[in-house]
Amino acid sequence: MTIEDHKSNLITLGKFLGQFGVAESFKDKSLPGNDRFFSELDEKIDSAVHYNGWFNRENVVFSLQQWSQALTFENINAWLDSYDLRQSGGKTVGIIMAGNIPLVGFHDFISVLVSGHKVLAKLSSNDQQILPVIAAYLMELDNRYEDRIYFTKDRMQGFDAVIATGSNNTARYFEYYFKNKPSIIRKNRNSIAVLTGEETREELADLGEDIFRYYGLGCRNVSKLFVPEDYDFDDFFKSIYDWNPIINRDKYANNYDYNKAVYLMSEFKLLENGFLILKEDKSFSSPIATLFYEKYKDTEKLNQNLLENSEKIQCIVKNTPEEGEVKFGQTQKPRLWDYADGIDTLNFLLKL
The missing domain is CATH 3.40.605.10 (Aldehyde Dehydrogenase; Chain A, domain 1)
Structure with missing residues (x-):
């Protein structure tokens, strides 16, 4: 052929x-x-x-x-x-x-x-x-x-x-x-989003697609946010509210209830809106129905952190993405040349 x-x-x-x-x-x-x-x-x-x-x-x-x-x-x-x-x-x-x-x-x-x-x-x-x-x-x-x-x-x-x-x-x-x-x-890899606090409601709503599509089970789903130290999550919660019917899915709701109970018994500080739990955590991989977040002061130090942890990251999502990064709402719409883990599959196959 x-x-x-x-x-x-x-x-x-x-x-x-x-x-x-x-x-x-x-x-x-x-x-x-x-x-x-x-x-x-x-x-x-x-x-x-x-x-x-x-x-x-x-x-x-x-x-x-x-x-x-x-x-x-x-x-x-x-x-x-x-x-x-x-x-x-x-x-x-x-x-x-x-x-x-x-x-x-x-x-x-x-x-x-x-x-x-x-x-x-x-x-x-x-x-x-x-x-x-x-x-x-x-x-x-x-x-x-x-x-x-x-x-x-x-x-x-x-x-x-x-x-x-x-x-x-x-x-x-x-x-x-x-x-x-x-x-x-x-x-295992996970995707992260970097917020500046300047995002519009529409952009944050697009980010909801990256978080909730496939219930967050994919490596291209955003499982962690990096936010400025003084970030106010109010606009974020309002912007993703259209995803609230996801809590009506039994398997998702069971994960939400279980994780919330575990976190509360451990006396972790949480933010939640009835269908998503936000927990401050340095890990990249968060449980279903939970989104980790980490605060940053310095953009250069943040970029260095992401570089050092690149083997754990599938996608970096921003509202103004640079080369190799992804715009809000696009993580589950990869192009044919967006190879998983950054490994050129065709190049590997052509060398066999």
Whole structure:
């Protein structure tokens, strides 16, 4: 398959994924394979919710829509045109996928395909409904994918390299088990936001998207704020209030109640608004329904702190982002060239 074949198929896939909505989906009769796969994926979206208590239709559809917006002619060319993909391929790459948010391993999946390699995917039990349908749709578009995409529930065998995503604990296992294979091993990371106190209500409302989307379970979700010493959280709480229905989700509410009880028994000083707890803490990783914050005096010292802890940070979010940083409301809308952990996945694959 040529790179132009891959591009064409991914563009069509993007249009296919864009059909699905929260309340209603709209079928594009002009898309190839739609008679078979439209209903199947629509059903699997609802099925995914039953396999993972943290998934709901809104979040699964949000993920599909973001991928639809990413897989356009312009974006795919902007991503791939800086690579020489003519001589790549021929290897089998194992992908061990996490299941914390919908389709969290999809970028690895398409990266392996466009680099000419074969995919051997091991899905998380928490997210195994959607990707097989997408893979089958790609095979419908081009049957040459049938020899390039494999799924396994067993121990992976016969692979030449691996991309594995998990926790810090599982990463130690991955590093040992795959020590003789080329690999990308991803560990826990969190995202942070730097506030100046000059943000508008609209900007802070956008920040709410970065905090609450997927209930804060993703590595691109903001789990900590850095704020000036005299920061007043009143505008922040007012700006994110539209997210208050999140407390009606049982799993989120259970985490909120549990963490609040633990903190109060430990006599920690807290700020809270009925659906989010703010706790002053130097850690980067906060529990669900809790957002840590840390005060800063000097911007240069703050930047040095972030640099020293860069291996713990996925995204730095600001209202006026510099290169490599993210604007409020955009953490869950990464571009195709925004690689997880800052590791160029395609460059790794092209060197195999």
